[in-house]
């Protein structure tokens with residue numbers, strides 16, 4: 001089944017201790033779509049400015065991403081500038097320029113309205129809601145967000161969460177959203193806002209999946225070379241949702257496997273700047289790393 005995604009398509013300027021990239025391709029929807037495209041088709045909703053070149057469009061189309069919902073408007077494409085220190089788990093936002101997103105209102109092409117799997121990637125929660133108003137009967141709605149929107153658009157975000165089945169966010173943002181320091185208590189508080197499942201991304205420490213009755217933990221792959229964590233979260237979400245949509249199954253078992261596929265995909269993204277590693281990635285590399293995850297976490301019972 002295809003996945004409908006709304007999120008940012010961006011130019012990022014990123015500094016890490018290992019190098020920098022200026023105005024490179026980024027955006028939550030871009031990373032998400034590329035990652036999910038290894039599992040299923042993707043329908044993308046976003047806006048770019050007239051400065052957006054053809055090459056990334058051709059790349060996304062070549063990966064099976066439908067760009068009928070990508071509008072081009074007068075003005076500049078969304079830009080984000082960030083820096084990472086040696087603690088690569090924490091991105092420091094230096095600049096956010098919404099540009100064409102400031103006046104954007106999604107209009108879903110007719111072919112998108114029956115989407116069964118919807119991912120509201122990190123973007124203004126009011127735009128996330130506008131997308132939900134236009135889809136007919138989705139089977140699964142999942143959502144991401146970040147501190148920028150928790151601070152700036154909290155009420156709209158809480159409204160969006162009321163419609164969401166799975167929320168996928170960073171550890172620090174769970175605490176911020178719940179206003180609670182303890183992660184387990186904070187997760188319970190966030191589950192009470194609507195989502196039935198909460199996927200907490202913890203950077204190099206992996207992922208915790210909370211439901212009302214269970215907690216599942218998956219590690220991050222221990223990599224020797226991490227260059228740029230930008231997009232790891234969106235790439236995780238792409239693998240996670242991609243696997244759920246491809247199997248069209250939402251059992252606990254499938255959610256666990258989807259969590260590992262998400263972690264596999266994120267482990268590749270961080271190996272290079274921008275989408276450079278995903279552009280070269282093959283399915284056999286994905287399978288190989290999935291098996292390594294199995295070995296990494298296997299142990300015998302009592």
Ligand code: AMP
Nearest residue numbers: 008010026027080122230231232233234
């Ligand atoms: P992450 O997966 O969390 O590392 O997300 C990184 C991507 O999020 C970058 O490529 C940015 O372009 C994008 N981004 C940063 N800030 C925002 C924002 N406020 N809204 C939407 N996208 C953003």
